[in-house]
Every structure is written in structure tokens, then in C-alpha cells.
Amino acid sequence: MNQDWNAQWRQQALPGLATQPWDLIVIGGGISGAGILREAARRGWRCLLLEQRDFAWGTSSRSSKMVHGGLRYIAKGQWRLTRDSVRERQRLLQEAPGLVEPMSFLMPHYHGQFPGPKLFGGLLSLYDAIAGRRNHRFHDARQLQYLAPGVKEPGLLGGTSFLDALTDDARLVMRVLAEARADGAVALNGLRVTRLLRENGRVCGVAIEDSETGAVLTLDCTVLAVATGAWAERLRPASSRRQLRPLRGSHLLLPGWRLPVAQALSFMHGEDRRPVFVFPWEGATVVGTTDLDHRDDLDQSASISQEELRYLLAACAQQFPQAQIGPGDVLSTWAGVRPVVAGSEGQQGKPSNATREHVLWQEPGCVTLAGGKLTTFRPQAIEVLQACGAMLGREVLDDGAPVLAPVAALDIPGLSRAQTRRLAGRYGRDLPRLAQQVANLGGDCIGASDTLWAELALAAETELVLHLDDLLLRRTRIGLLLAEGAAQYLPAIRRLCQPRLGWDDARWQAEEQRYRLLWQRQHSLPPTTD
Structure with missing residues (x-):
């Protein structure tokens, strides 16, 4: 593996592609x-x-961040998909600690609302049987209020907890x-x-x-x-017959302090009885997702609509009425387009089906x-x-070999064990190079995020960054996690990364302007009229 996987390497490698x-x-x-x-x-x-x-x-950077077994697919009779999802979830939990992490999910139950505790518990028993382990438990209303402070109380029967996983996709x-x-x-x-x-x-x-x-x-x-x-x-x-049905799912990201949750909360939206999630991610809180036909140009990045914003804020008001979450609380948004193959109903029918x-x-x-x-x-x-x-003319067998190689244990001075676990999961083979960046730059995080300045430096040098949004939205997530796309940190980011990227002043200024416009269009609140 070429250690200098960057724009300079790319320029040198391109001519040789045609000769291979x-x-x-x-x-x-x-x-x-x-x-x-x-x-x-x-x-x-x-x-x-x-x-x-x-x-x-x-x-793959705009998903709901869930590595899950597809509980909803059992109800739809998609047994193979559920089985494969559960098995792969367990595999990734084992192969990628620090990147794919277990997360407790809570489903509250209310008088007269579907699904009730018994039905949901029965569904989870099937789910657990596929996984080969029991991972669910019912909590009464009093216990649930301790587990999920601020959750809507009128009519609350209790809630059921189960395990799935989250990742940085x-x-x-x-x-x-x-x-x-x-x-x-x-x-x-x-x-x-x-x-x-x-x-x-x-x-x-x-x-x-x-x-x-x-x-x-x-x-x-x-x-x-x-x-x-x-x-x-x-x-x-x-x-060829056109068979794809692009479906958009949009999300809100809130500061963790504004809607603090220690685990994921799953509930049915009052408007359409679709499942909605509120969960902690990277020190912030995610609210998602929508599910509707995406009719915009696929060559333009998907973005949240006013109606989707209203829908997700209504979900917050429904389940956390005292929090009074409004548009002004939103750090950032993202929307992804799911590649769904249209079934027998073609492009008709409810997207969630x-x-x-x-x-x-x-x-x-x-x-x-x-x-x-x-x-x-x-x-x-x-x-x-x-x-x-x-x-x-080659036979390909599924030998079950690991996707991700184990990461050798490494103690990085100045970082906690939890920080080192997080970095090992995200960088794998590059953990020693990241440790060297930490030794040179220190272990400081960028603002209120968990991301180190050393991560930015490593990405700029060795992760084939062509544009500033590659660095701030995908190699790292600080463009989502910090206010206004991390605008206040751009001068410091420039001092650190411009020489590593090999950009002159004109290039940096053009990239920064491009990034600000892109962030405003794709990751801020939608315009008041669509």
C-alpha cells in the first residue's frame, strides 16, 4: 500500500492506468x-x-449511521435480509471496535398505540433468535423516565430496550x-x-x-x-427497464447538550406511524429519518426540504415536548438518497414499504x-x-475471512484509552502514522468535537483529499459537528492543512469559498420556500 496516497500520487498514477x-x-x-x-x-x-x-x-456518508439487523424487515417477511444483517452486524462489532459500536435502543409504549409491549417483545424474540443471543428487556414507565429523561409521559406504559450498533459510515x-x-x-x-x-x-x-x-x-x-x-x-x-426508485432520507444534527440522550430512542411518528430515531453520535444528537421519493437531479447533492424539517421537529416535539426544539437549535443537516429497487408496485406505494x-x-x-x-x-x-x-472462469467462495485486519494495540501518550480505541477503529493500519501526528501536534480536539487536529493533518497528507469538503465532511465530520460548518476554525485549519495539501493561496481561497457555498446549500437549514 502506497503510504503517500494523496493528490500528488494521484497525478503520477493516472497515466499508468491505461497500461495495466x-x-x-x-x-x-x-x-x-x-x-x-x-x-x-x-x-x-x-x-x-x-x-x-x-x-x-x-x-455512504449520508446514511443514518446505523449498523443494524433490520428489525423492521422481520415484519415484512424479509427473513434472509434480517439474517444477513444480524450476522454482519456482529461481524463488524468484532472487527471494528471503536468504529462500529453497540448502541442500546429504547422503544416507548403508550396506551392504545401500536406496537404494544407484547407484540414488540415477540418481534424482538425472533430478532434475538436470529442473532443467537437475548438482547431485549422491558422497562416499566418509572424505569423508562430514568433511562430517557424528558420523554413524553402521558399514557406511557414503559419501554423495551434492544441492542444494535452505530458507526461513522x-x-x-x-x-x-x-x-x-x-x-x-x-x-x-x-x-x-x-x-x-x-x-x-x-x-x-x-x-x-x-x-x-x-x-x-x-x-x-x-x-x-x-x-x-x-x-x-x-x-x-x-x-433496459428502469427499476430504481430513489428515496431520500434527511436528518437533523443538534448539539448534544440541547437534547441529551444516552441511548437511541425509537418511536412511531404521530403523523404517519413511521419509525423515527433520536440518538447520540459523535457528541451530538441525530434526529432522523424521513423516507420519501427523491425527484431532484441526482447530480446535485440531496438536501433537506422545509417539509422534512417540519416533520423532524414535530417528532422532537412529540417525544420530548419540554425540550422545545426549534430550527435555531439545529447544528447541521444531511440528506442521502437510498438506492431502492422498485418492487411489484413499481414507483407507487409508500416509500417505507x-x-x-x-x-x-x-x-x-x-x-x-x-x-x-x-x-x-x-x-x-x-x-x-x-x-x-x-x-x-474463477470460482469465488465465501470463506468468511475478515474484512478488516486487527489493529495492533498502541498506547498514544496524552490520549485516553477511549480516544485510542476510537482512533484505532477509524484509522486501522494508519494508527501508527496518526500516533506520530499526535506526537508532533499534540492531542487537542477541534472545538467541542472529538476530532483531533492530528486527524486533519493525517487526512490532508495521506487520504487523497482533492477538495476542502472531502476533508471537513467525510475524512473528518467537523463540518457537520461544529457550528456553521466549522467556519470559525477555518483560519487554523488553513495554517495546518494548506501546506500538507500543496495548495497555493489562490487555491485555498477558492476551496474555502466553494466549501462555504456547498455547506449552506446542502447542510444548513433549508430556505423558507422550496
Whole structure:
């Protein structure tokens, strides 16, 4: 794995891409593409990943941050999806401590409201049976008020607790990519696939354009895997039936002190009986999510609407009436587009009823993954590779090998054990390099966040940052966690990162202006009229 994975390395690597005999090219730098690349690389395939914007730019940095077993899918009869999700949740909890962490969820029950304690407890018994362990418990109303202070009290019967997990989705993508690169894979961002190359009716390569320079290249491959999420139909033959139904999920991020919760609270929204969550994440509190058809241009980043803002604030008012949460309390917002495959009802029916199952579309030389979930990225990747392997004449078995290599124990002077665990989970193989940055820069955090200044320095040097939003919204999350996109810290960030990124003053100023406009459009409160 090249230790200097940055823009300078990228510039030097680009010309050589066209001379390589690639077994597999993966299109899409989210969790699905990263998972496919990782599984191919550890099997010795010569593989390349191309991302048109930035790694985890789309859904994989804008999810609800949950690594969960899909409790709701049991009620819909999606047993295989629930089984795979539960198994993969347990795998990730074991492989990625500090990045994927267990979280207690509470579901309050009220007189006359669905689901009642008995029904929900029965559903959780099935859930636990699939997981092979009992993870739920009922708490009476008095106990629940201690567990979730400020929760709505009238009609409260009690609540049921169960376990799932949370993650930083963008850091999970980076960790999986690092494992793939360690096994010889190549991954690049800022490269847009403009068309697929075909010969004798078979896909045999891609034409790409460098978003940074406008340069064009053609690359040959034996087989191609498309894992572009909501964009999966873009490269399919024009005669193919359109099957994707893009669904948007939006979220609010509040300061932790403004709505303090020690665990996740799951409840049914009073307006449509959809499940809504309020949970702690990175020292802040997340409120989400919505679920509606996304009809805007997919090439423009999704953003929250006024109606979604109202809906999520109504959820806060419903469940935490005394907190009086309003628009002025919102730190930031984010919206992601889920790549859902339309079922028999097509584009009709309630979005929340659409299946989260994935499918594979195949043509000679090309396999496209459509749909799927963050939690199940590994079995999805195996399935894609099995289809690709059939085209290559190679058998691909699911041997159950770890996705993420264990991280050697390391004591970083000046940091607590909890901080070191967090960093080990996020940086994996790069933990020793991060420790050196801490030795040079100290262990101070940026503002009220848990993010160290040393993390910014490491990302600027070695995590292929092409633009300022890559650094502040995905490599780190301070653009979401600090007020106004961390605007007050931009001068200090410039002093630390500008020389590491190799940008001159004009470039930095252009990037800062671009970032501020982007943040205002995508992560602030929506305009008063949509």
C-alpha cells in the first residue's frame, strides 16, 4: 500500500492506468464499491476502483449511521435480509471496535398505540433468535423516565430496550478501502466514467474523464462491476427497464447538550406511524429519518426540504415536548438518497414499504449491483464477485475471512484509552502514522468535537483529499459537528492543512469559498420556500 496516497500520487498514477491489464474495474466509491474491491484484492485480482466525486460522497456518508439487523424487515417477511444483517452486524462489532459500536435502543409504549409491549417483545424474540443471543428487556414507565429523561409521559406504559450498533459510515468506507489497497488494489477519486467500452457485444473497458484536469483515458478490463448506488442505471443499455426508485432520507444534527440522550430512542411518528430515531453520535444528537421519493437531479447533492424539517421537529416535539426544539437549535443537516429497487408496485406505494433487498443486473462482461444496505456490504460484495468470477472462469467462495485486519494495540501518550480505541477503529493500519501526528501536534480536539487536529493533518497528507469538503465532511465530520460548518476554525485549519495539501493561496481561497457555498446549500437549514 502506497503510504503517500494523496493528490500528488494521484497525478503520477493516472497515466499508468491505461497500461495495466485489469482483471476487474469497480465503478463507485461508496461502501458497496469498497467492499467489492476489498474482496477482489484479497483474492489476488488486479483491481481498480473509480469514483467520480469523492469516496463515500453519496449515500455512504449520508446514511443514518446505523449498523443494524433490520428489525423492521422481520415484519415484512424479509427473513434472509434480517439474517444477513444480524450476522454482519456482529461481524463488524468484532472487527471494528471503536468504529462500529453497540448502541442500546429504547422503544416507548403508550396506551392504545401500536406496537404494544407484547407484540414488540415477540418481534424482538425472533430478532434475538436470529442473532443467537437475548438482547431485549422491558422497562416499566418509572424505569423508562430514568433511562430517557424528558420523554413524553402521558399514557406511557414503559419501554423495551434492544441492542444494535452505530458507526461513522464515511470512515468505514475509508477503512475498507485501506484494506483493499494493502492487498494491492488501486482506488482513485475524481474520475468519471463517461461510457462503457464494448467489443463483440461484451463490456471490455471504460472511458473516463479526470474531473480535476479534464484529461480523458480509456481503460481495459476483463470484467466490470458497477456499484454506484442511486446512479446504477446511468451506465446500463438504453433499452433496459428502469427499476430504481430513489428515496431520500434527511436528518437533523443538534448539539448534544440541547437534547441529551444516552441511548437511541425509537418511536412511531404521530403523523404517519413511521419509525423515527433520536440518538447520540459523535457528541451530538441525530434526529432522523424521513423516507420519501427523491425527484431532484441526482447530480446535485440531496438536501433537506422545509417539509422534512417540519416533520423532524414535530417528532422532537412529540417525544420530548419540554425540550422545545426549534430550527435555531439545529447544528447541521444531511440528506442521502437510498438506492431502492422498485418492487411489484413499481414507483407507487409508500416509500417505507419498498424492499431494501438488492439485485444484480448482468450483461456480458459487466455486473451491476442495485439496492442493498450498508450493514450487508460484505455478502453483497461476495455475490457480485461470484457473478464476475463466473465471467472470468474463477470460482469465488465465501470463506468468511475478515474484512478488516486487527489493529495492533498502541498506547498514544496524552490520549485516553477511549480516544485510542476510537482512533484505532477509524484509522486501522494508519494508527501508527496518526500516533506520530499526535506526537508532533499534540492531542487537542477541534472545538467541542472529538476530532483531533492530528486527524486533519493525517487526512490532508495521506487520504487523497482533492477538495476542502472531502476533508471537513467525510475524512473528518467537523463540518457537520461544529457550528456553521466549522467556519470559525477555518483560519487554523488553513495554517495546518494548506501546506500538507500543496495548495497555493489562490487555491485555498477558492476551496474555502466553494466549501462555504456547498455547506449552506446542502447542510444548513433549508430556505423558507422550496
